[in-house]
Amino acid sequence: MADSVWTVGKVAKRCGVKVSTLHFYESKGLIHSTRSSGNQRLYKSDVLRRVSVIKAAQKMGISLASISEAFSTLPDRRTPTQKDWQKLSSKWQAELNERIGYLEKLRDxxxxxxxxxxxxxxxxxIYNADDKLNTEGSGGVLLEKQFTGRKSDRL
Ligand code: FES
Incomplete structure (x- = not known):
């Protein structure tokens, strides 16, 4: 096996994620593998950076759907370069600022x-007498409305 080819177990260990997480990322089109003659998943080494970007974005609260959308803008399914990453993160800047503002208000x-x-x-x-908001969504509806004037799509 060439050095640049990684098994799913090796990628999982190196990235600190479960094998099932990698399978899930792959099912969502976030990472891609080829198969060995024994049907074993094999990854190119650039999967490490891709998984790192996914993990970093998730820590910032970026949804997998948003990450997937951002990755889909990269030509040829390639791994984000530093320049790509700057572009991706600047796209997420407004979303992150909104989230930070929301969390600060929520905390207060x-x-x-x-x-x-x-x-x-x-x-x-947080008072919701007689569960009047039950038709408007699940959890935190009143809080979300207070902060943004709209219903929550993430709570
Ligand atoms: S419980 Fe008193 S202000 Fe919310």
């Missing part, structure tokens, strides 16, 4: 609620 609001317990109908940001 919930800090007030923790230990309060009043669930004031007038003032509490």
């Amino acid at each position: 609001l919930l800090t007030g609620c923790i230990g309060c317990g009043c669930l004031s109908m007038k003032n509490c940001p």
